[in-house]
Amino acid sequence: MAFTKLTTMLNRHHRLIRSSLRAVNITPRTSWAPSTTRAFHISALNKTLNPSLTDKDPTLATPVSEQAHIERLFAYSDSQSTPLPEKFDRLHAHSLQVYPTTAGKTVSALQGHFQQMLMRLTKPKSVLELGTFMGYSAMAMADGMPKGGVVYTCEKDPKAAQLSRELFEEHAYSPSTKNESVKRKDTTIEVVEGDGLSSLALLLERNLRFDAVFLDADKGGYVNYYNFILDNDMLTDEGYIIADNVLFHGQVLNSEERQHNAATGNPSSSSKGKGKKKNSGDGERNSEAYQKFADHIHTFNKHVRNDPRVDVVVLPVFDGLSLIMKKRQ
Numbered sequence: 001m002a003f004t005k006l007t008t009m010l011n012r013h014h015r016l017i018r019s020s021l022r023a024v025n026i027t028p029r030t031s032w033a034p035s036t037t038r039a040f041h042i043s044a045l046n047k048t049l050n051p052s053l054t055d056k057d058p059t060l061a062t063p064v065s066e067q068a069h070i071e072r073l074f075a076y077s078d079s080q081s082t083p084l085p086e087k088f089d090r091l092h093a094h095s096l097q098v099y100p101t102t103a104g105k106t107v108s109a110l111q112g113h114f115q116q117m118l119m120r121l122t123k124p125k126s127v128l129e130l131g132t133f134m135g136y137s138a139m140a141m142a143d144g145m146p147k148g149g150v151v152y153t154c155e156k157d158p159k160a161a162q163l164s165r166e167l168f169e170e171h172a173y174s175p176s177t178k179n180e181s182v183k184r185k186d187t188t189i190e191v192v193e194g195d196g197l198s199s200l201a202l203l204l205e206r207n208l209r210f211d212a213v214f215l216d217a218d219k220g221g222y223v224n225y226y227n228f229i230l231d232n233d234m235l236t237d238e239g240y241i242i243a244d245n246v247l248f249h250g251q252v253l254n255s256e257e258r259q260h261n262a263a264t265g266n267p268s269s270s271s272k273g274k275g276k277k278k279n280s281g282d283g284e285r286n287s288e289a290y291q292k293f294a295d296h297i298h299t300f301n302k303h304v305r306n307d308p309r310v311d312v313v314v315l316p317v318f319d320g321l322s323l324i325m326k327k328r329q
């Protein structure tokens with residue numbers, strides 16, 4: 001009975017996404033609930049779109065039974081949370097059509113709503129986002145900000161930058177919105193196109209400072225973005241940074257272990273994943289790439305933890321979210 005209710009709710013919730021999957025000729029998994037977590041979102045998408053990953057999913061750091069249990073708990077959390085307005089479901093569906101293999105980059109509905117709540121709680125006037133993609137998290141945050149608030153969101157991919165700009169225009173977040181049919185939003189979203197670091201330099205030239213920062217671009221860039229923001233005092237005194245994917249599908253544990261073994265000369269050191277033939281299969285290639293991203297994230301986590309300028313809390317929610325604030329003087 002409870003299961004039927006849950007399935008009904010999830011089906012309703014993801015109706016649009018499922019129809020998009022059909023549109024791009026993909027058979028949706030019955031248990032797939034894309035707005036549960038980023039990790040499962042990506043893993044489910046990868047498996048759906050690349051069957052070679054089904055048996056050897058590099059994102060599965062937990063046993064399958066445990067993963068199924070966690071998935072059910074996330075689905076439960078999703079079903080017991082107020083859904084975001086329908087435009088967000090439509091955006092997920094649209095992302096799948098435009099980026100069928102990488103649409104899972106976007107935050108889940110649950111995480112988007114959490115970030116929106118955070119905006120409502122902390123009332124930032126100026127928010128910086130590194131990594132726009134299709135604008136889902138930018139819109140989710142903008143809707144929670146106070147009147148007059150601005151989100152500056154940086155995106156390197158010209159196609160994603162253009163599509164998100166159009167979307168912000170359509171939904172009246174753009175400073176220059178001409179769309180008469182939609183009520184102009186109280187908050188605006190500005191897309192800054194280009195590499196994250198160059199975009200930060202441009203924003204610094206404009207003397208902008210931020211009450212909240214969302215780090216969600218390339219994982220190898222996190223340390224540089226973080227340093228640039230703190231070194232140039234771009235964070236207001238009570239401002240905060242939230243960094244996404246800081247547990248990287250659980251793979252940070254492998255990074256930590258391999259780095260520890262390498263440092264202590266343990267012969268089993270870091271050989272996991274090394275020596276694998278490059279062409280031995282998509283799953284393994286992916287596994288190596290995933291581990292590299294996880295290594296970048298582990299380096300970032302250690303860097304922040306050892307930075308005397310800040311306090312950090314690593315939250316084991318979604319795919320791992322770090323909340324970072326400057327130390328009080």
Ligand SMILES: C[S@@+](CC[C@H](N)C(=O)[O-])C[C@H]1O[C@@H](n2cnc3c(N)ncnc32)[C@H](O)[C@@H]1O
Binds near residue numbers: 130194
């Ligand atoms: C995880 S996605 C962002 C998802 C988005 N925050 C959301 O939840 O809707 C990461 C984005 O960062 C962009 N990106 C990657 N490298 C970048 C760089 N060096 N500078 C700026 N953006 C970058 C990618 O093109 C991608 O769109």
